[in-house]
Amino acid sequence: MSARRPGLNPRLDPRLDIGIAFDLKRELEARPELARGPDDRFEEYDSDATVDAVAAALSELGHHPRRMGGGRKFVEEALARPPELVFNFAEGHGTRSREAHVPAVCEMLGIPFTHSDPLTLAATLDKSVAKTIVAAAGLAVPRGAVVRGARELAALDLGWPRIAKPLFEGSSMGVRRSSRVEDAAALAREVERLSNDYGEPVLVEEFLEGTEVTVGILGNGPRARVVAAMEVAPKVDDQKRFVYSLEVKRDWENQVEYHVPPRLDAGTLRAVETLALSAYRALECRDVARIDVRLDRAGRPCFIEANPLPGLNPRTGDLCVLAGRVGISFVEIVRAIVEAAIERHNLGA
Ligand SMILES: Nc1ncnc2c1ncn2[C@@H]1O[C@H](COP(=O)(O)OP(=O)(O)OP(=O)(O)O)[C@@H](O)[C@H]1O
Ligand SMILES: [Mg+2]
Incomplete structure (x- = not known):
């Protein structure tokens, strides 16, 4: 990459200028436009402790880490000072493709990055898409269906008990003890709760x-x-x-x-x-x-x-x-x- 110090052969120099991509929970919490919503809406975002630990580990390994953050800040930094490698654990924000944002920017700018590519990150965040791919490989997945509201529940042909979870969240966002349900009334309550809180489809599965x-x-x-x-x-x-x-x-x-x-x-x-x-x-x-x-x-x-x-x-x-x-x-x-x-x-x- 152009940012590498001149004269050093990249194949002989394992010490890399590594940009860390991340999204801090405290920064999302501070954004006024995100002030409303379920109390676990920032659950998957990271703490300073995690970013510090990754930076310290990279230093210990002989690399030169620097904090790039996520979102617009990441894009600006990537354009101004592209690192030799991005260590990416930015969760992104807002859509089911959010985890693909940073890797897509890296791909577009030709910056190498750790972890999966944008397609895998988007496909796995949507749990139904991930199950479809895994099932197509002949692997066992729980029977389930995606619903867009409680009115679609009557048509489901699934055994009991069941579980309801938001289609594209992680860190157990939206998943409570009450998510496991034994009857139609409890399931309808859970699907209503998830639809209202997260504004996205709900995945209902056999438990x-x-x-x-x-x-x-x-x-x-x-x-x-x-x-x-x-x-x-x-x-x-x-x-x-x-x-x-x-x-x-x-x-x-x-x-x-x-x-x-x-x-x-x-x-x-x-x-x-x-x-x-x-x-x-x-x-x-x-x-x-x-x-x-x-x-x-x-x-x-x-x-x-x-x-x-x-x-x-x-x-x-x-x-x-x-x-x-x-x-x-x-x-x-x-x-x-x-x-x-x-x-x-x-x-x-
Ligand atoms: N079909 C299922 N049957 C039984 N339990 C389930 C099922 N789906 C989810 N669970 C339970 O709910 C938990 C959370 O579900 P899942 O792993 O899909 O959500 P997540 O929020 O993405 O998790 P993570 O914190 O690993 O990102 C699981 O660890 C498991 O205990
Ligand atoms: Mg899980």
Whole structure:
């Protein structure tokens, strides 16, 4: 890239000028035009602590990190001073394509970037689109349908219990304990609540009652690998009714226990990991992702959703927690993401 110091051969110099793309929760909270809405509307945005941790890890690895932020600020900085690599975990704002905004700008300007490309980020944020792609690859997904209001519920042909969730949110936005429903009246209430609060379609699915596992994956192509699979188990709730909901995630220390490896027999664990890796490949995720899987009543693993921008808070991010349980530090996660991107873009030594 033009920003590289002259005279240095990029293939011999692994120290990169890395721009960090992110969206800070506190900055979105301060925007007056976003003052109204459900109290979890900024749930997926990042804290200074996470950005600082990523910057510190990049420095420790010998790179030269700088904070680019997100939105317009990112675009202006990318035009004025394009970095050699963007470390991207900007969530974007406003639409189901929001996670694709920063990578689309990078693609347009020819700036290499970590994590998945715009198409994968948009496709995975819409949970129904993601399931369609994963199911087309022959992988198991829960039966479900997208509705645009409670009046469409009568036509659904799905078993009970069910769960209702916003079609294109993350970090359990809109997902509460009450999201698991056993009858038509409760489902109609949930669909009304979600439609009113989020102003977007609602995904209604058959509720999978078995063990829940989230699988961390790093790398690309044949070298994509499972870092660890982590069972997310309720401490308080009954397993069959457990929803890894907003209430639970906000109080995770009291509400859940994590098991690495999951308490599954070897064959089932293998099936969970194979499903997650196959979904990662079907969705063409790059560098890193976390895939959520849950067993159905018969013990068969099903794909729930993919997180190609997994939370990177070193203390609370599920990817960081599961990696930590198998002895992989935060710096090692950042290193693996950057190295995977360097290799893809042919930037390294
Ligand atoms: N079909 C389902 N059957 C059973 N439980 C489900 C189903 N879909 C979602 N859940 C529960 O709801 C939780 C949140 O759903 P999901 O992972 O789709 O949302 P999210 O907000 O995108 O999550 P994340 O915080 O991982 O981004 C899951 O972890 C799981 O506990
Ligand atoms: Mg999830």
